[in-house]
Amino acid sequence: MSEKGISTPRPGFFRRLWRFLATPSGVFSLGLLLFVGFGSGIVFWGGFHWALEMTNREEFCISCHEMKDNVYAEYEGTVHQNNASGVRATCPDCHVPKAWGPKMVRKIKATKELYGHFITKSIDTPEKFEDMRLKLAANEWKRMKKTDSKECRNCHAFEFMDFTYQENRAAANHQTALDEGKTCIDCHQGIAHNLPAGYLEKYEEVVAEMDGQNLLPQSKPNESAKREMQTYLDSQ
Numbered sequence: 079m080s081e082k083g084i085s086t087p088r089p090g091f092f093r094r095l096w097r098f099l100a101t102p103s104g105v106f107s108l109g110l111l112l113f114v115g116f117g118s119g120i121v122f123w124g125g126f127h128w129a130l131e132m133t134n135r136e137e138f139c140i141s142c143h144e145m146k147d148n149v150y151a152e153y154e155g156t157v158h159q160n161n162a163s164g165v166r167a168t169c170p171d172c173h174v175p176k177a178w179g180p181k182m183v184r185k186i187k188a189t190k191e192l193y194g195h196f197i198t199k200s201i202d203t204p205e206k207f208e209d210m211r212l213k214l215a216a217n218e219w220k221r222m223k224k225t226d227s228k229e230c231r232n233c234h235a236f237e238f239m240d241f242t243y244q245e246n247r248a249a250a251n252h253q254t255a256l257d258e259g260k261t262c263i264d265c266h267q268g269i270a271h272n273l274p275a276g277y278l279e280k281y282e283e284v285v286a287e288m289d290g291q292n293l294l295p296q297s298k299p300n301e302s303a304k305r306e307m308q309t310y311l312d313s314q
Contacts, residue, residue, distance in 0.1 A: 156270050
């Protein structure tokens with residue numbers, strides 16, 4: 079209170095805070111707060127990253143029987159699992175983007191798969207899985223078409239291919255794909271997993287149902303492609 083009996087207004091919160099921070103105690107408190115906050119951030123980020131990567135391992139992917147008994151069983155013995163070079167592509171290598179943003183988007187979308195596993199049990203038997211196989215495969219083909227087969231190109235890229243070392247038909251097809259701007263999934267379907275039953279007959283129907291924007295590979299396979307695919311199916 080002033081000499082004339084008039085109350086002096088109390089300084090505002092930010093002014094009082096500023097005055098406190100200007101003192102040695104304030105500087106120490108601020109430093110301690112920043113240290114604790116920074117340390118907590120590191121611990122949180124490390125824990126989050128560790129948990130994220132734990133869900134990005136093949137062991138996690140096949141921890142549910144729907145994957146282990148169906149698509150993983152088909153993957154075993156393929157060139158992506160065992161080959162002369164020893165380079166192995168696991169589930170996340172092909173189905174989870176490596177870039178942070180797309181990876182998080184994929185992880186968020188994967189929560190729907192958890193719902194299907196625990197709640198609706200939409201593919202919990204081999205029969206249910208086969209009924210859904212074409213739609214499940216089409217969803218993945220659509221995703222890869224949108225991203226220009228990004229995961230495939232982590233290992234296979236046109237600019238690093240030496241066509242002279244490839245079998246004649248493969249070299250010609252790769253050159254055509256390069257010239258026409260095609261992407262890996264346009265031609266390479268069913269390379270690690272069985273193709274759905276009725277694939278050739280139902281393909282155009284699925285394309286129309288999915289989007290109608292030609293985001294799926296080869297919306298209308300030509301007769302040559304159909305013959306080659308049928309030969310492949312008959313050999314399985």
